[in-house]
Amino acid sequence: MARVWLDDVEKAFGKGVVAVKDLNLEIKDKEFMVLVGPSGCGKSTTLRMIAGLEDVTKGKVYIGDRLCNDVAPKDRNIAMVFQNYALYPHMTAYQNMSFGLKLRKYPKEEVEKRVREAAAILGIERLLARKPKELSGGERQRVAVGRAIVRKPDVFLFDEPLSNLDAKMRVQMRAEISRLHKRLQTTIIYVTHDQMEAMTMGERIAVMKDGIIQQVDAPLDLYHHPINRFVAGFIGSPSMNFVKGKLIGEDGLTFQAKSFKAGLPRLLAQKVESFLGKKVTFGLRPEEIYPVDIPYPIEEGARIKVKVDVVEPIGNEMFLYLRAGEDQLVARMSSDVKMRVGEETEIILAMRKAHFFDCQSEKNITL
Ligand SMILES: Nc1ncnc2c1ncn2[C@@H]1O[C@H](COP(=O)(O)OP(=O)(O)O)[C@@H](O)[C@H]1O
Ligand SMILES: [Mg+2]
Known part of the structure; x- marks a missing residue:
């Protein structure tokens, strides 16, 4: 048990x-x-510095209360699981x-x-006598995790351990690793x-x-309060919609895109x-776009005309x-909603849930 x-x-x-x-990151005990x-943003390098497989150029790495910059990997009491399992064949x-x-x-x-x-x-008790080639991908990954567990380490480091598995197995292993964490x-x-x-x-996620x-935040905090445009676009699928435009002083405050206008609810306008008068990027998640012909829960929506492309x-x-x-938008709706390709229709943007980003700094200005 240890913080890092x-x-x-x-x-x-x-x-x-x-x-x-x-x-600067503190990972709490447990x-x-x-x-x-x-890819390439420095995740593996970070993990390898914690493991001691890479020296740090600057700064300090603590595991528990121990400064580990000069501690050999084998003496750090950590265990690492890799994408390619690295089992002996x-x-x-x-x-x-x-x-x-x-x-x-x-x-x-x-x-x-x-x-x-x-x-x-x-x-995996019944698989212990088998060699890696006699195991499925998921089973090999379990053996690799098992090899880490037997060490009873203070910290587990996982580097993309599920990337080699098919989609269904990934979902299953995801839950298994979460359960494993609760248990260990x-x-x-x-x-x-x-x-x-x-x-x-993740209990917390560092983007x-x-x-x-x-x-660095809990999953839903990242989702609802992304600090900048990058985080807003990276978390969530399909991605948040981004539209460039300008804030103008019409009915209080209104977002003016190339091809549509959307008034801001008062609370958002205040933020x-x-x-006012500046270029901003409007951001709205796909599930915050509603059809007009079904009852929808938003009082403060903007109605706009669209054509259905796909x-x-x-x-x-x-x-x-x-x-x-x-301007293009992706919406996520119940499949009961009737919308046909090529159709011209109206939709509602739930402006209460809109984000705005400064065009220069890309910071979220609605937080
Ligand atoms: N041994 C190395 N020598 C030179 N550059 C490296 C080395 N290892 C990683 N890098 C570079 O450091 C950056 C971060 O790599 P990495 O930590 O592997 O990213 P990630 O795991 O997020 O995909 C990349 O630009 C990569 O090319
Ligand atoms: Mg990597």
Whole structure:
């Protein structure tokens, strides 16, 4: 059990590449923290610095209360699980799981006890005699997790552990790892590029871009209060709609896009008053766009004319690609709503839920 504290950490590779910058992050004892961001944003580098596989260029890495900058990886009492499992192909699942303990000269009975325990937790007892090639992807991943569990580490580090699995197995393993965390009560730092994985698994999520943490928050706080346009667009699928335009003084305050206008409710208008006359980016999540012909729960909506470009049914819901003149919007509605491709119709933008972003700094000005 341990907290992990990254104090003003930086990592540069050679002169040119700064992979991680100004990293200040405290992962609490027993917390499930997810690092999420696009490929190349510095997630693995961050994890490898915690593991001791990379030196830090600047700053301090604490595990527990111990400054670990100069502590060898094997002495940090952490266990890491990788995307490619990194199992030894010539060893059985049992041997793979026990190997690290044997190297550390644990007594045979203790090794056996720990492997059996871990196998029971992961439901892989009957697979222990098999070699990796005789296991499915999901089973291999469980063995790799088992190998980490037997170490009884203070901290688990996961680097995109589910990326090699098919979609269904990913969803299943996601839940398994969450359950595992509840059961083991150990600090977990979990890296993924998949925002859905981050949202469903993390107690808190750190969103990274270009080596810099943008925001650290609980999943729904990120979703509802994104600090900038990047976080707003990265979290949520389909992505938040963004439309560039201007705030004008009409009926209080109104957003003027190229091809539509939408009045702001008073509370929202008060927050962005100082941007009157300025260019801003309007942001609205797809589920905050409603059809006009069914009762909808928003009093403060803006009605606009659109043409339906594409309809994507996904079962209970559908995604609608709409065009308002030159501006495009994606809506997410119940598939009971009747909308046909090519149809001209009206929709309602739930302006109460709108965000506005400063065009220069990209900061959310409605927080
Ligand atoms: N050993 C290395 N030498 C030089 N550049 C590296 C090295 N490892 C990573 N990088 C660079 O650092 C940045 C962050 O990489 P990484 O942490 O692997 O990103 P992520 O895991 O988020 O995809 C990338 O631009 C990558 O090319
Ligand atoms: Mg990576």
